[in-house]
Amino acid sequence: MANYKQVNVIDRIQQLYRQGRSQRASAAELGVSRNTVARYLASNPEPPGQTGCHSTQAATKEKGTTCPVLSDEATHGVAQFETDSAEPEATHGVAQFETDSAEPEATHGVAQFESVSAEPEATHGSAVAPASRPPVVDKRSGCAQYASEILAAHAQGLSGRRIYQDLGDAGFTGSYASVKRFLQRNRETSPPVPFRRLIKLAGQEMQVDYGQGAWVRDERGRRRKTHLLCCVLSFSRRIYCEVSYRQDSESFIRGMENAFRHFCGVTATVVIDNLKAGVIRPCNFDPVLNPKCHDFAMHYGTCILPCRPRIPWHKGRVENVVGYVQNNALAGRTFPSVNAQNTFLWTWQDKVSDHRFHGTEKRHVIDMFHEEKASLQPLPASIFAAFSEELRKVHSDGHVEVQGAYYSVPPEYTSQEVWACHDGRHVRIMSKDLKELALHARQERGRTSTAAGHVPPVKVYLPERGSHWLLEQIEKSIGPGARAWGETVVLSRQAAAPKVLHGLLHLRKAHAAATIEFVCNLAITRGETCYQALKALLEERGDKRQPALPFQSEHELIRPLKEYNHLIDYKDIFP
Incomplete structure (x- = not known):
């Protein structure tokens, strides 16, 4: 019972x-x-x-x-229902529902639903359900009377917070949590879109990412945080990792370089994250690399490709590797120094990670690497030269300051920002789009290096060009006699000679070249090397050239002369 x-x-x-x-x-x-x-x-x-x-x-x-x-009569456990035409006949255990066309035939244990166009085929123990699921509405919910408005707004792509705000204007007194629950109950479920597993060819790609390394407790007892750099070959999944105290560009580049040396080759591309040490301006389509990373890629003949911002699964292989290294190699360990941690990691790579069995490829990693090694590009003859880069603004005098010294740039970059890359011997100035502007030798603090051509022509004083250049200009514009006099001036006057030669060129504006040539030959015979003596000889000759005055025969304010012909009686002029 x-x-x-x-x-x-x-x-x-x-x-x-x-x-x-x-x-x-x-x-x-x-x-x-x-x-x-x-x-x-x-x-x-x-x-x-x-x-x-x-x-x-x-x-x-x-x-x-x-x-x-329900009708009032029921027999043998059978309920009869009203129809629009006539009272249906009931059979054992069968409930008949109204239709728009004709009375349906009933079979044992089958319930037939109303249809608009055609009569559905019924089978034992089955029912034909509507095509779309109607909304689930709890009558006690405050959203019940606004169900249609909420669903229509959600179908337009509006968020739950926006729908709640709009309902408040319509008199809704419920809470935001009530709207969220209503949307969750009516959420359309669809099958998830599968991830696409990308197949990489041998030697095609290396992925690089940072994670947190094990703590280092130095000799003073201080705990210092380390940064774990992981590099993985996308084809063979072989790993190289090392730790450092900083995530600057120097540590980042040296880590990738050590990975290439460890793999004994270079991949065609390197996929990195959008860290500041590698990318100075992230972009989905054309990111701007750090100048040092750009030069590093050029040196090794590879291409650095940053992944899209905030989408880490575009480099999913190295994302998984970072967790694998942290959990398998470094979990629960503390090291006395960075060198000790790196030594342990390199030993762990050779003994553990290289010999792991990859579940997807069904092979050992070291066997896949031997297959990939032949596809790697050869290493360059030398390592990448270490240098530092700084973003500097060009001063009003056309120079940038790099560690206390000043270096010139082309005049059109005045007051703009440029990259200054320097090492122990050279300073290279580059624009923000990584175009080389100037290359200088490293100067001591307080010194200035100005390259030829970086001074605007309007700011160049002619004596600065030197006596040799001035003598060539004198011979071209005046003649060989003037050059001969200029050479005697250079021998006798020395440091003051450029200014005197500049004065000789200046005389060309007021005197004819032949006159200056005659006077210079006369000054040579008299032994005169003074500019004032040469000028006095020109005044004695008194043939100062009158500058030609240009006259215009036609102008918009002047009438043509032919219009005055009828006013002139030529018989009086020419009898």
């Missing part, structure tokens, strides 16, 4: 379920646990001994259909 109380609880659970109560509310009302309610609904969704509309109401509430009205 069944427990009467237990049967009543089961019936009550089914009744509350048909009324649309949630499992939480049913458990609170009946004083049982939620697991009990869920267990009875899962094992016996319909109350025993009941058929017809009671079982149909629960289904129709979920399906969005309307339960027909």
